[in-house]
Amino acid sequence: MSLMKANLEVLPGSARAVLWLGLIALVAFPFAGSDFYVQMVNRMMILAIFAMSLDLLQGVSGLVSLGHAAYFGLAGYALAFLMPQNEAASLWLTLPLSVLASGLAALVIGFFVVRTQGIYFIMVTMAFAQMVFYLFFDNKALGGSDGLYVNFKPSVEIAGLTLLDLDNKRTLYFFTLGSLLLVYVFLRRLLWSPFGRALSGIRVNEHRMRAIGFNTFGYKLTAFSLAGALAGMAGYLWGVQTGYINPELMGFHMSAHAIMMVILGGMGNFAGAIVGAFGFEYVLHVFKDLPTVGTFNLGKHWQLWMGCFIVLVVILAPRGLLGLIARKSDQQGGSHD
Amino acid sequence: MDLATFLIQLLNSVQYGLLLFMLAAGLTLIFGIMGVVNLAHGSFYMLGAYLAYSLSALLGSLTLALIVGTLLAVMFGLALEWLLFRHFYHRDHLDQVLLTFGLISIFEELRSMVWGDDVHGVPVPELLAASIPLTANLSYPVYRLFMAGICLLLALGLYLLISKTRLGMKIRAGAFNHDMAEALGVNIKLIHAVVFALGVGLAAVAGMIAAPTSSVYPNMGSQVLIMCFVVVVIGGIGSVRGALIAALLVGLVDTFGKVLLPSVAGMLVYMLMAAVLLWKPEGLFKQ
Numbered sequence: 001m002s003l004m005k006a007n008l009e010v011l012p013g014s015a016r017a018v019l020w021l022g023l024i025a026l027v028a029f030p031f032a033g034s035d036f037y038v039q040m041v042n043r044m045m046i047l048a049i050f051a052m053s054l055d056l057l058q059g060v061s062g063l064v065s066l067g068h069a070a071y072f073g074l075a076g077y078a079l080a081f082l083m084p085q086n087e088a089a090s091l092w093l094t095l096p097l098s099v100l101a102s103g104l105a106a107l108v109i110g111f112f113v114v115r116t117q118g119i120y121f122i123m124v125t126m127a128f129a130q131m132v133f134y135l136f137f138d139n140k141a142l143g144g145s146d147g148l149y150v151n152f153k154p155s156v157e158i159a160g161l162t163l164l165d166l167d168n169k170r171t172l173y174f175f176t177l178g179s180l181l182l183v184y185v186f187l188r189r190l191l192w193s194p195f196g197r198a199l200s201g202i203r204v205n206e207h208r209m210r211a212i213g214f215n216t217f218g219y220k221l222t223a224f225s226l227a228g229a230l231a232g233m234a235g236y237l238w239g240v241q242t243g244y245i246n247p248e249l250m251g252f253h254m255s256a257h258a259i260m261m262v263i264l265g266g267m268g269n270f271a272g273a274i275v276g277a278f279g280f281e282y283v284l285h286v287f288k289d290l291p292t293v294g295t296f297n298l299g300k301h302w303q304l305w306m307g308c309f310i311v312l313v314v315i316l317a318p319r320g321l322l323g324l325i326a327r328k329s330d331q332q333g334g335s336h337d
Numbered sequence: 338m339d340l341a342t343f344l345i346q347l348l349n350s351v352q353y354g355l356l357l358f359m360l361a362a363g364l365t366l367i368f369g370i371m372g373v374v375n376l377a378h379g380s381f382y383m384l385g386a387y388l389a390y391s392l393s394a395l396l397g398s399l400t401l402a403l404i405v406g407t408l409l410a411v412m413f414g415l416a417l418e419w420l421l422f423r424h425f426y427h428r429d430h431l432d433q434v435l436l437t438f439g440l441i442s443i444f445e446e447l448r449s450m451v452w453g454d455d456v457h458g459v460p461v462p463e464l465l466a467a468s469i470p471l472t473a474n475l476s477y478p479v480y481r482l483f484m485a486g487i488c489l490l491l492a493l494g495l496y497l498l499i500s501k502t503r504l505g506m507k508i509r510a511g512a513f514n515h516d517m518a519e520a521l522g523v524n525i526k527l528i529h530a531v532v533f534a535l536g537v538g539l540a541a542v543a544g545m546i547a548a549p550t551s552s553v554y555p556n557m558g559s560q561v562l563i564m565c566f567v568v569v570v571i572g573g574i575g576s577v578r579g580a581l582i583a584a585l586l587v588g589l590v591d592t593f594g595k596v597l598l599p600s601v602a603g604m605l606v607y608m609l610m611a612a613v614l615l616w617k618p619e620g621l622f623k624q
Contacts, residue, residue: 064431112611115618119374119430119574123566124614130563131607138603252559256376256438263435301450307442311421314435318428 009191009200009269015325019271026177030170038173039241040285045176046237048277049183051261052270053230056187058259059267060196061223062203063114066122066255067129068231070109071102073250075232076239077136078102080148088152091166095154098236099229105132106228107221114220117206129255137247147246150239166240176237180274183230187270199223260310266322275321283309341472346592352481354588355488359543360561361568361580362495363536369575370512370532371426376437379562380444381537385410385544386553387452390459399462399549406545407538414537418530426529445556454555459548484546491539492581499577508532512575564591567606571613573620583621 011019026045030038050072057063078098083089113124136142153166166172190196198219201209210216239245248254257280265276287305290298298305317324364378388409392402421440425433461480468476499505510518511528519525544557551557568587572579587606594605613621 058431064434066434112614115614116570119368119372120570120619122374122430122434123570124610127563127566127570127607127610131604134603252563253442256434259431260435260438263431301446303442304446304450307439307444307446310435310439310442314432314439315424318432 011269011271012325015271015322019274022274023181030173035169038169040281042169042173042176042241043238044278044281045173045180046234046241047258047261047281048274049180049237050231050234051258051265051273051277052183052187053227053234054258055262055267055270055273056190056199056223056227056230058262059269059273060191060203061199061220063220063224064122064259065113065125065224065227066252066259067109067125067127067132068227068258069252069254070129070132070250071106071228071231072235072238072254072258073136073245073247074105074132075099075102075235076150076245076249077143077148078232079154079236079239080143080150080245083150083152083154085151088155091154091156095233095236098239099232102232102235103225103229106231107225110221110224110228114217114224126252126255129250130252133247133250133252136250143246145247147244147248150243150245153240153243172241176241179233179237183233184270184274187230191270195219195222260313263318264313264320266320266325269322272320272322279321341475342596345471345475345477346596348477348481348485350588350592351585352485352488352588353592354585355485355492356543356547357561357564357568357587358492358581358584359488359539361565361572361584362492362577363539364565365569365572365575365577365580366508366532367536368569370508371422371529373422373426374430374433374437375422375536376434376562377440377444378536378540378565379558379560380441381410381414381540381558382544382547382561383448383553383558384413384444385541386459386548386551386557387448387544388541389545389548390452390457390553393459399459399545403542403545407542410541411534411538414534415530417537418533422533423526423529441559444558449555452553456552456554458552461549480549484550487542487546491542495539495577504528504531564606567610569620570610571620573617573623576620576622579620579622 026041029041033041050068053071054065054068057065057068075098078101079094082094082097109125109128113121113128116124137145153172155162156164156166164171164175166175191200198209198214201214202216202219206216235245235249238249261276261280262273263276264279265272265274267273284302284306287302287309288299290302290305292298313320360378360382363381364375367373367375367378385406388406389399389402392406393399396402396405421436425436461478465480465483467479469479469482470476497505499508507518507523507528508531510521510523511525511532515525518528564587568580568583571586572581572583587609590605590609591602594602598605617623
């Protein structure tokens with residue numbers, strides 16, 4: 001039971017209220033914020049989808065993947081390859097294909113990595129992601145170290161009628177927000193489905209799950225592929241928003257940052273991943289924006305501050321914000337609804 | 338491929354493998370005994386290389402730089418263990434991953450602040466600067482043989498330390514059963530500190546002796562870290578013997594891959610790892 005509480009699968013009423021307020025704020029934001037901030041929040045929402053996809057592995061199934069960025073980047077590359085040089089391709093074609101590309105890669109790599117556990121799983125997911133990274137980094141035909149441009153935003157048409165104009169920043173924002181909501185609702189339902197319960201069981205005690213007849217390999221492989229596909233959806237949106245994709249997006253730093261996002265909010269319930277992604281991106285923004293003191297440019301060395309921030313979080317609040325809330329509500333002896 | 342080229346490549350692969358072993362040995366010992374995933378292990382290699390760059394310029398000799406640099410690295414390792422790592426031995430792997438990732442970010446940025454982001458060369462000591470002619474137009478640099486020799490010596494030393502000395506016995510006892518060893522009066526905290534510092538020292542020495550051939554550059558630690566992960570996964574966590582054999586295997590596959598199949602060379606090592614995972618998911622020499 002204690003493991004369950006630590007993961008806060010059932011969100012306390014206060015957390016739910018905060019989420020609703022957050023949603024209202026997100027809907028209202030484009031009408032108040034400047035273009036710059038609308039784009040920044042758009043990026044945060046994309047990263048929130050990415051973090052939620054990792055949470056399915058890290059928080060729900062107990063599989064710490066240090067190579068999740070590979071699937072994020074792959075879909076972006078798929079979009080770049082599918083987009084012609086001189087006209088926009090359809091979203092109905094490029095989105096499913098890009099997500100499929102990431103999902104398939106995760107299925108193939110998952111076939112190897114899911115048989116390992118603990119430390120091995122961490123190292124092997126990282127090694128395979130690095131393999132994908134170098135495949136793109138070293139091959140000029142795949143964009144090389146410079147990456148690729150996505151020349152157009154995909155068109156969203158039904159029977160020749162333009163449904164959404166993704167070139168419009170506000171439209172793209174709401175499209176991303178819709179995707180975020182969709183993925184969140186999907187994952188929350190998945191969490192409480194028999195499949196989700198089985199994954200939770202695997203996290204708590206895989207041997208026991210196997211002993212009572214669950215094919216844990218199949219469950220873990222499915223979760224790994226699904227998480228890869230959802231990361232792909234985030235990567236696709238990233239490619240659409242920025243119009244540019246490079247190997248760094250698949251790199252080891254991106255993967256570690258995603259783990260940090262999931263941790264920061266609190267893992268295992270997807271809401272924490274969203275909060276964590278927003279929080280992490282915001283902190284990153286603050287660090288990169290630090291002023292110059294004397295001749296010393298603080299913002300240029302953001303990586304140093306980020307490193308210190310991560311170390312401090314691990315020492316002081318290893319289970320993130322929701323972990324702190326859980327500790328507090330445990331002390332009060334309160335029960336969750 | 339003629340015989341001379343083959344021999345040169347064979348020498349290169351053995352030398353690369355031995356270098357990887359120096360890193361992987363420390364990594365696998367730290368995993369095996371303290372149960373810590375140390376992503377920052379590659380940073381110690383980078384630290385060694387940059388120390389070699391600065392100290393050899395300062396002291397005028399690579400040999401002196403090696404001695405001073407090793408001492409500095411070991412001291413750094415002890416401080417780091419005392420300050421941070423010892424509080425993480427019983428924590429979740431997830432926490433260890435984040436802690437050591439945070440450290441990588443800090444080390445990389447400090448490196449950039451102290452040494453800048455340029456690529457630097459480290460001169461080969463004059464004594465070892467010669468080449469041994471093999472055929473009319475092929476020769477082999479003496480320094481590379483020297484590197485392989487140092488690695489072999491250290492590997493032998495490590496073997497003797499672990500299997501023949503009293504300290505080694507305690508290390509093995511700690512790896513086998515941590516609590517029992519402590520109950521029998523082994524100062525396990527001291528053993529942990531020693532093993533950690535040993536790992537840092539080995540990684541730094543590897544970085545220092547590699548510096549003249551590979552030059553020193555930003556992010557050199559991350560690349561080598563991933564190769565070490567592959568070695569440790571193939572060899573089996575905690576097994577020093579497994580790390581040696583896996584390191585030589587990886588060196589062989591990587592070096593000959595680059596010569597024979599350059600288009601897929603980058604992938605070959607990972608394919609080797611995938612094959613081992615299918616065959617023995619816990620590595621070739623799981624203890």
